[in-house]
Amino acid sequence: MDKEHDSIPMVDLQAELNLLRTPILEMITEVLDSGSYIMGEKGEKLEKLVAQYVNASYGVGVANGTDALQLSLRALNIGDGDEVITTPFTFFATGEAIAQVGAKPVFVDIDEETYNLDPNKIEEAITEKTKSIIVVHLYGKAARMEEIMDIAKLNNLRVIEDACQAIGTEYSGERVGSIGDIGCFSFFPSKNLGALGDAGFITTNQKDTYQKLSMLRNHGSEEKYHHSSIGMNSRLDEIQAAILLVKLYYLDIFLHKRKEVAKKYTENLSDLLKKPSIPTGREHTFHQYCIELDKRDDLSEVLKKNGVASAIYYPVPLHLQKAFAYLNYRKGDFPIAENIAGKILALPIFPMLSYQQQDYIISIINTFMLSNG
Helix, strand or coil: CCHHHCCECCCCHHHHHHHHHHHHHHHHHHHHHHCCCECCHHHHHHHHHHHHHHCCCEEEEECCHHHHHHHHHHHCCCCCCCEEEECCCCCHHHHHHHHHCCCEEEECCECCCCCCECHHHCHHHCCCCEEEEEEECHHHECCCHHHHHHHHHHCCCEEEEECCCCCCCEECCEECCCCCCEEEEECCCCCCCCCCCCCEEEEECCHHHHHHHHHHCECCEEECCEECCCCCECECEHHHHHHHHHHHHHHHHHHHHHHHHHHHHHHHCCCCCECCCCCCCECECCCCEEEECCCHHHHHHHHHHCCECCECCCCCCHHHCHHHHHHCCCCCCCHHHHHHHCCEEEECCCCCCCHHHHHHHHHHHHHHHHHHC
């Protein structure tokens, strides 16, 4: 294996840092010189700019994406005895946040083409205890928001968009995170807009919800040392806000590059495996590019032997996680999610992935499929 293709990672954060190192260091220096490190000028500016980018009225910077979900549930007064419908095919934090506020996660199977919550299966899961739906825009592809919002309105439910993997994704011309009652974002380093540490964000178009979120993330306080509710410490670090301000400037350029990488995969990978689809009226910003095949583990091992990373997002659906055993779900309850979990494989995708590196990855996969398809 030649040097050009040695150790191709899932995401090359170092290459991105090398490109943006100078403006990032300049912005960090401004924070250091300001003496304001928590809830300062950079954080306020980021809140305004990200809200504008998402086309939401308000933005609240928080410590991470998991806190964003938990704070959103609390802001909507969801807690003990309530039920929240969501997908079993997502990162653990989606269900975890529901449990953390004392509510019960109620899972609904997914659409096999988009991997997102299937609106056709939501209504049968609604009970008198249901208060909300958490929609996940998985891998950067928008869920079927129009149908989900119609169901929510009909049943008086609040909608939280878990857009932690989907900043910049659009649904019928609207940015995700601005369609439901609340949008939640993660700025974990590997995300399409990533900090150099943990960071998260919440968007909403409702002033009262914004005010409550602002209090809850700061110990339930509007005025220093005066606390009107029990909140938590989930304030966005000022240095991370400064870094995100730099990266936000480049976000659309990087998203365009991700789409180009995805297009090259789709056009050149073997038709013997299943590739991502992009339904009409929706968009995909490709936080992950995932394929499906029966011999997923074998291909992953071949890629590894040839110096190419791959990953499984996610091998165990939430309803089969040990932590959720108390919900009494069983294998077979959500067959589509379970089937996809056994076949899905994420390939390297990042803005700095070279044509040569991608050609190398494609050649390995296509050779494997010819022999094993």
